[in-house]
Amino acid sequence: MKILKNKNFIFLLMFVFLSAAVSFSAPVTDMILVDQLGYRTNSDKWVMVKDPRTGFDAALSYTPGASLELRSTSDDSLVMTIPLTSWNSGAEHADSGDVVWQGEFSSITAPGTYYIADPANTVQSYDFEIGDDVYNGVLEASMKSYYYQRSSFPIENPYAEGWTHAASHLQQTSSLLYDASLGGQQAGTERDISGGWYDAGDYRKYTAWMGPVIWDLAYAYEFFPGNFSDSTNIPESG
Template identity: 30%
Template sequence: MLLTAFSSTSFAQKSWIRINRMGYSPESVKVAVLGSKEELSTKSFELVDILTGKTVFHSRNIQIYGAYACFREIFRLNFSDFKEKGTFFIRAGRIFSPRFKIQNDVYQGGADFLLKYIRQQRCGYNPFLKDSCHTHDGFIVDQPKLDSTHIDVTGGWHDASDYLKYVTTSANAIYQMLFAYQENSTVFSDEYDKNGDPGANGIPDILDEAKWGLDWLDKMNPGYGNMYNQVADDRDHTKFTLPALDTVSYGKGRERPVYFATGKPQGLGKYKNRTTGVSSTAAKFASAFALGSQLLKEYYPEFCTKIAGKASEAFKYAKTDLGVCQTASNRAPYFYEEDN
């Protein structure tokens, strides 16, 4: 009976209050969002202390946003004026938020926590699964002189729930991690080694992760003007399975296609992208290599000298063929645009 009651209540719910699940610091801006799939008039809300059950704050500081996406009504509930510490929930009429904390340390460890996701996306050796995958990547396509020959581009990260790998997204992720470390290095700890396994190695974990990505970028750019933009394509989109159990065939055993950055429209199947040049990809190589060479030189001096040179070459090459280098599709007309 309890399960039935819970289920019927869940399915009947039409309104939700979304909060910052990490919590809020006492002096920060504090906003929750109330979304409703039915008409709703909300003029006030209150904060309730979890321990005492008492209302500790009442407010009419509400911004009305009207309809958005699937919601007929959206409200922003601002409780920035409340600065007490503790654990609370928001109540707006009969609508309740999840509980949340207001404390000075709510974001402590948050920077490192984000690395858990990207660490579990690793291709090659995956520390999350304690297994290896896609160890035969891959064979070159769209490069007439080298077409179908093997190139070692193992490593990097899977892009999403599929197992494709893109310079488009990976170089951006690398740069963002490096930039975050450059701006606030003290918030990152050292609890994992370079392979992503537990155990400190004297290098901040975010730099370990950036180095994992840079090693793959280095393979994807073996020389001046010789750049690859993508590993595998949407023929991968057939089923959900663990990375090491991926059996999608591209016609060459366990190898997967590695797309040369041609600067022209690409696609081996029915659909092609709208690529107009190589500069967007080349510039991403350049920026990731350049910042990486500065921040990692204390730990990997020879590698950083190498990628510093590649950064200059990539920037030079970017100026030879201006335009966007999009990802390549095969079975469906979807790809990363790069021109927005």
């Protein structure tokens, strides 16, 4: 009987150890905020926790535990315990309507996929990456967006990856100056104003916005040419 009791005790210890050190499976919460793009290995790394008090989500009350856990997504192993501190002495953030806590895990530099767990509430954040290449995909996607926004240009496969449409606004190859004070369109003022990029969510084009965009792109490439690849899969690639 004594041997059986000892075995039961050993099994209990093993169960507690494995439950605490190996696995943490919980629903994802929007109250634990991490950088969805990821963190570079040597950058500052912070997690924010919010308790909505004012605004559309004020009914979603949330109080975190005194500390959070940084865990590896691959095996749920505990990497670091992250103490939380109140932001601005617990005062509500005026713009968001939230009370905020913050925790730092900048000391973790190993590349990989992680998540932040709150054991007190049995919830966790979305997964995120740590690595020096976390912005590469975002940069390529941002550059590719200029292809989809092209005006008077067919958006075709294999470049469009299914999001195709024919060239539009082709009449802009011969546009007339419109002046209401002179009665409307002015003969002899034809200009080819096709090309360029549509504005964010409509078919308008603004020279005031396109000029700075070209400047910003050229400026970024001048200072960081190594960050730009030729793999955006557009007609000019290669």
